[in-house]
Amino acid sequence: MATMKGIQPHLPSTIANTNGHRKIYANQETAIDFRPHRKTSSRSNRLAESLSHLLHLHVEPPAQKSLHYTNENFKIEDKHNTPVMSPKEDISGKWREIHGGYEWDNLLDPLHPCLRREIVKYGEFAQATYDAFDFDSFSEYCGSCRYNENRLFDKLGLNKHGYKVTKYIYAMSHIDLPRWLERSHLVDKWSKDSNWMGFIGVSDDNEFRRIGRRDIVVAWRGTVSPSEWYEDFQRKLDPIGHGEAKVEHGFLSIYKSKSESTRYNKSSASEQVMKEVQRLVQFYNARGEEVTLTITGHSLGGALALLTAYEAASSLPDLHVSVLSFGAPRVGNIAFRDELHQMGVKTLRVVAKQDLVPRMPGLVFNESLQKFDDIIGTLDWVYTHVGTELKLDICSSPYLKHGFNVSGFHMLETYLHLVDGFHSKTSTFRSDARRDVALVNKTCDMLVDELRIPHFWYQPANKGLKCNEHGRWVKPIRDPEDIPLPTSQTHPCN
Amino acid sequence: MATMKGIQPHLPSTIANTNGHRKIYANQETAIDFRPHRKTSSRSNRLAESLSHLLHLHVEPPAQKSLHYTNENFKIEDKHNTPVMSPKEDISGKWREIHGGYEWDNLLDPLHPCLRREIVKYGEFAQATYDAFDFDSFSEYCGSCRYNENRLFDKLGLNKHGYKVTKYIYAMSHIDLPRWLERSHLVDKWSKDSNWMGFIGVSDDNEFRRIGRRDIVVAWRGTVSPSEWYEDFQRKLDPIGHGEAKVEHGFLSIYKSKSESTRYNKSSASEQVMKEVQRLVQFYNARGEEVTLTITGHSLGGALALLTAYEAASSLPDLHVSVLSFGAPRVGNIAFRDELHQMGVKTLRVVAKQDLVPRMPGLVFNESLQKFDDIIGTLDWVYTHVGTELKLDICSSPYLKHGFNVSGFHMLETYLHLVDGFHSKTSTFRSDARRDVALVNKTCDMLVDELRIPHFWYQPANKGLKCNEHGRWVKPIRDPEDIPLPTSQTHPCN
Numbered sequence: 005m006a007t008m009k010g011i012q013p014h015l016p017s018t019i020a021n022t023n024g025h026r027k028i029y030a031n032q033e034t035a036i037d038f039r040p041h042r043k044t045s046s047r048s049n050r051l052a053e054s055l056s057h058l059l060h061l062h063v064e065p066p067a068q069k070s071l072h073y074t075n076e077n078f079k080i081e082d083k084h085n086t087p088v089m090s091p092k093e094d095i096s097g098k099w100r101e102i103h104g105g106y107e108w109d110n111l112l113d114p115l116h117p118c119l120r121r122e123i124v125k126y127g128e129f130a131q132a133t134y135d136a137f138d139f140d141s142f143s144e145y146c147g148s149c150r151y152n153e154n155r156l157f158d159k160l161g162l163n164k165h166g167y168k169v170t171k172y173i174y175a176m177s178h179i180d181l182p183r184w185l186e187r188s189h190l191v192d193k194w195s196k197d198s199n200w201m202g203f204i205g206v207s208d209d210n211e212f213r214r215i216g217r218r219d220i221v222v223a224w225r226g227t228v229s230p231s232e233w234y235e236d237f238q239r240k241l242d243p244i245g246h247g248e249a250k251v252e253h254g255f256l257s258i259y260k261s262k263s264e265s266t267r268y269n270k271s272s273a274s275e276q277v278m279k280e281v282q283r284l285v286q287f288y289n290a291r292g293e294e295v296t297l298t299i300t301g302h303s304l305g306g307a308l309a310l311l312t313a314y315e316a317a318s319s320l321p322d323l324h325v326s327v328l329s330f331g332a333p334r335v336g337n338i339a340f341r342d343e344l345h346q347m348g349v350k351t352l353r354v355v356a357k358q359d360l361v362p363r364m365p366g367l368v369f370n371e372s373l374q375k376f377d378d379i380i381g382t383l384d385w386v387y388t389h390v391g392t393e394l395k396l397d398i399c400s401s402p403y404l405k406h407g408f409n410v411s412g413f414h415m416l417e418t419y420l421h422l423v424d425g426f427h428s429k430t431s432t433f434r435s436d437a438r439r440d441v442a443l444v445n446k447t448c449d450m451l452v453d454e455l456r457i458p459h460f461w462y463q464p465a466n467k468g469l470k471c472n473e474h475g476r477w478v479k480p481i482r483d484p485e486d487i488p489l490p491t492s493q494t495h496p497c498n
Numbered sequence: 499m500a501t502m503k504g505i506q507p508h509l510p511s512t513i514a515n516t517n518g519h520r521k522i523y524a525n526q527e528t529a530i531d532f533r534p535h536r537k538t539s540s541r542s543n544r545l546a547e548s549l550s551h552l553l554h555l556h557v558e559p560p561a562q563k564s565l566h567y568t569n570e571n572f573k574i575e576d577k578h579n580t581p582v583m584s585p586k587e588d589i590s591g592k593w594r595e596i597h598g599g600y601e602w603d604n605l606l607d608p609l610h611p612c613l614r615r616e617i618v619k620y621g622e623f624a625q626a627t628y629d630a631f632d633f634d635s636f637s638e639y640c641g642s643c644r645y646n647e648n649r650l651f652d653k654l655g656l657n658k659h660g661y662k663v664t665k666y667i668y669a670m671s672h673i674d675l676p677r678w679l680e681r682s683h684l685v686d687k688w689s690k691d692s693n694w695m696g697f698i699g700v701s702d703d704n705e706f707r708r709i710g711r712r713d714i715v716v717a718w719r720g721t722v723s724p725s726e727w728y729e730d731f732q733r734k735l736d737p738i739g740h741g742e743a744k745v746e747h748g749f750l751s752i753y754k755s756k757s758e759s760t761r762y763n764k765s766s767a768s769e770q771v772m773k774e775v776q777r778l779v780q781f782y783n784a785r786g787e788e789v790t791l792t793i794t795g796h797s798l799g800g801a802l803a804l805l806t807a808y809e810a811a812s813s814l815p816d817l818h819v820s821v822l823s824f825g826a827p828r829v830g831n832i833a834f835r836d837e838l839h840q841m842g843v844k845t846l847r848v849v850a851k852q853d854l855v856p857r858m859p860g861l862v863f864n865e866s867l868q869k870f871d872d873i874i875g876t877l878d879w880v881y882t883h884v885g886t887e888l889k890l891d892i893c894s895s896p897y898l899k900h901g902f903n904v905s906g907f908h909m910l911e912t913y914l915h916l917v918d919g920f921h922s923k924t925s926t927f928r929s930d931a932r933r934d935v936a937l938v939n940k941t942c943d944m945l946v947d948e949l950r951i952p953h954f955w956y957q958p959a960n961k962g963l964k965c966n967e968h969g970r971w972v973k974p975i976r977d978p979e980d981i982p983l984p985t986s987q988t989h990p991c992n
Contacts, residue, residue: 142950456636458961465959467952
């Protein structure tokens with residue numbers, strides 16, 4: 005639904021000119037018209053483009069030379085009748101290692117298959133917060149989840165992972181932040197103050213046995229438009245905890261804001277999450293089960309994941325807490341990083357080399373770029389990344405367009421595709437990767453045209469309009485079961 | 499499906515600045531955020547914008563002052579349970595008048611209700627050529643009709659008009675014209691040489707009785723992107739007929755091109771149409787029925803309609819021929835106009851005041867605009883409009899955005915909405931207009947936000963991708979019945 009936010013496919017003229025007539029892969033049967041399309045460029049994209057050139061982030065034409073794929077690898081038609089997942093293996097004996105027990109030593113290059121599948125599992129939880137979000141500014145439920153807690157995974161085909169959602173998380177949308185949070189055009193909406201920001205879930209008994217412990221997952225929704233980030237980024241650090249740790253003001257605002265006058269945020273996102281996590285931990289500990297907390301999120305959601313980890317590790321020191329983030333920005337200062345480390349929080353940051361967001365803050369600049377060096381010099385030092393990095397490369401995939409695409413590089417589906425195909429830094433894209441490549445183009449235009457997958461294809465028929473018995477096209481009312489309620493039931497644990 | 503052609507909603511900054519914070523209509527209950535959205539602007543749109551300013555086509559803020567609508571008129575929700583059509587009345591006694599017998603004297607201002615309904619009927623035939631067209635450049639059937647002759651009207655809900663399609667029309671897509679015709683990215687397509695360009699149909703027995711004669715309709719597909727017109731417009735006139743008549747080279751090329759090496763254009767569009775019209779005329783004349791030919795088309799389709807009328811009137815002098823065009827450009831010189839008149843062809847041109855296309859050719863200009871006066875001075879004189887004009891005004895509708903929108907102003911659905919609401923030049927939009935307003939936004943962004951109708955909403959779920967049994971998103975193969983065949987059967991007459 006990123007189209008609702010005005011994200012445009014992007015191909016700057018400089019790239020188009022040099023890369024417009026691409027080479028056709030060896031043995032490729034289809035001849036394609038590779039003439040550069042006329043693309044539009046918003047102010048934000050132009051800024052991103054300038055920035056990209058400064059940082060040498062854009063992909064030079066020779067980059068595509070690294071592809072040594074035969075036609076067989078390339079044709080996804082051959083995979084249409086193959087499973088999209090590998091069979092799940094028992095990881096009950098090695099979950100500690102997979103969740104950072106040894107800081108992922110010897111697991112990342114080459115990437116251990118069990119770890120890869122767990123990364124994809126948690127990434128799909130984070131992706132669910134986008135897929136189920138109501139982005140439609142004409143909807144009276146804009147900013148809510150389109151499905152209730154009990155059928156979210158069913159609607160999105162995620163029951164396969166063996167988790168249940170127990171609670172939704174809401175955050176305020178009227179804090180002094182820019183356009184990260186969605187607001188409806190309408191006043192008669194479900195809530196003018198809050199946005200659905202994610203969910204808390206827990207593994208069921210089968211998954212409990214497979215993964216060797218009761219896993220509580222917290223999945224945070226992020227933002228899908230990096231072009232908005234460096235226009236509006238706050239450069240103020242606020243203290244967290246009782247020491248020297250500080251974190252970016254905007255992230256903390258989303259996490260901590262509440263107001264008695266709202267329907268959904270009489271308690272803050274932070275309070276909602278901590279209350280539910282504590283409830284679940286107590287419940288399963290009382291049954292004698294080992295419990296872990298895994299927090300995931302993409303982009304802004306990855307930042308919120310770190311704040312949650314900090315708070316959970318502080319208040320539940322015996323709980324194993326790990327963070328798995330995708331394309332997340334820097335969040336806090338060195339003291340914040342060190343405290344997280346001291347509390348035993350294990351963080352794996354999945355980062356695409358070409359994505360701008362993980363370079364922020366520190367990549368804050370003013371529009372004219374004149375003060376660029378001053379600012380980056382200061383902030384790069386102030387903001388520090390946490391944990392271990394798994395670095396991905398857009399150029400590793402023969403399925404992806406490599407021309408600069410500020411939003412496409414940042415999309416979580418792009419990340420999940422790259423994880424699925426990653427074997428090691430020196431090897432090519434896995435030919436036996438099973439994840440459906442078509443998913444990449446759900447809300448962007450990143451797949452090469454040969455694949456014939458439409459751009460921005462993830463949307464309902466006629467954008468949700470239905471023809472009624474009189475022949476009029478109307479927006480149906482939402483199923484009452486899926487209309488959000490502030491008094492939403494907490495799901496029983498099992 | 500205009501989104502496939504890269505048409506962008508358009509709001510130039512000059513308009514946005516003055517018109518960004520619109521007044522809310524009296525008694526209106528919903529408070530809307532009217533802040534101007536950040537829009538992108540392609541080179542073509544910028545050209546159109548410059549041109550619009552030169553010609554004073556853009557709508558000044560005071561224009562919206564002419565709206566004196568109460569809340570009741572404005573809320574389409576109130577109409578959701580009302581019919582979309584008026585009952586059909588018997589026009590068997592007045593069809594000659596309705597089809598231009600007296601040059602539409604006293605029928606246009608105020609617009610006669612029977613004429614209005616006939617205009618909408620033929621306009622919906624022309625609209626069918628867009629709605630059923632396969633615009634998907636990733637489809638192997640790109641450029642074809644998505645449904646076969648026998649179920650086109652059923653699929654589009656047009657059986658209500660009481661016509662049957664008897665033949666499809668194809669034109670070549672490789673003539674020396676710009677981007678008017680769609681081409682697939684693929685080589686393994688149904689035809690790399692031809693495009694579906696429209697259909698021939700005939701009224702059934704019920705409609706025959708209601709309208710007082712057997713009516714053959716020819717509906718031509720046009721082009722949906724006026725921004726492409728003035729970049730590429732050919733300024734060459736070719737002779738037609740045996741006299742002084744001349745018409746624009748590009749239009750005639752589409753109409754007349756053929757090649758033995760093609761599957762669909764061993765005969766030209768012209769030959770296909772004339773052969774089928776002659777067959778139908780002979781068939782129904784032999785039954786002693788009065789037969790008429792009504793040719794319709796929007797944009798380029800309106801130009802092709804005039805060429806068809808010229809040819810039909812020349813070869814079938816006893817046939818009543820009328821043309822009903824929407825947003826059509828000028829086609830030929832004064833001699834062409836005069837010959838059409840002398841042959842008794844009746845032409846009603848429906849034109850929106852703000853639409854650029856009816857000003858072309860004559861509005862040809864080079865990119866720098868420096869030679870604008872020279873060119874327009876010459877061509878305005880050379881190219882002449884034919885027939886009687888019904889002028890519509892975007893500003894007459896309280897449902898439409900009035901900010902400059904080069905493609906939205908030109909869309910056929912915008913035209914049909916304006917016709918439906920038109921009573922007279924001095925009266926306001928008809929409050930009892932019944933046509934579904936939501937249709938306007940099918941392939942543009944013209945409806946005011948209060949209506950909550952998504953932009954560009956006309957598209958299949960997930961842009962045609964379906965999830966197969968393995969969980970993979972794939973494009974289903976087309977129903978074999980709808981795969982085009984060059985040996986397509988001619989439909990029996992009755």
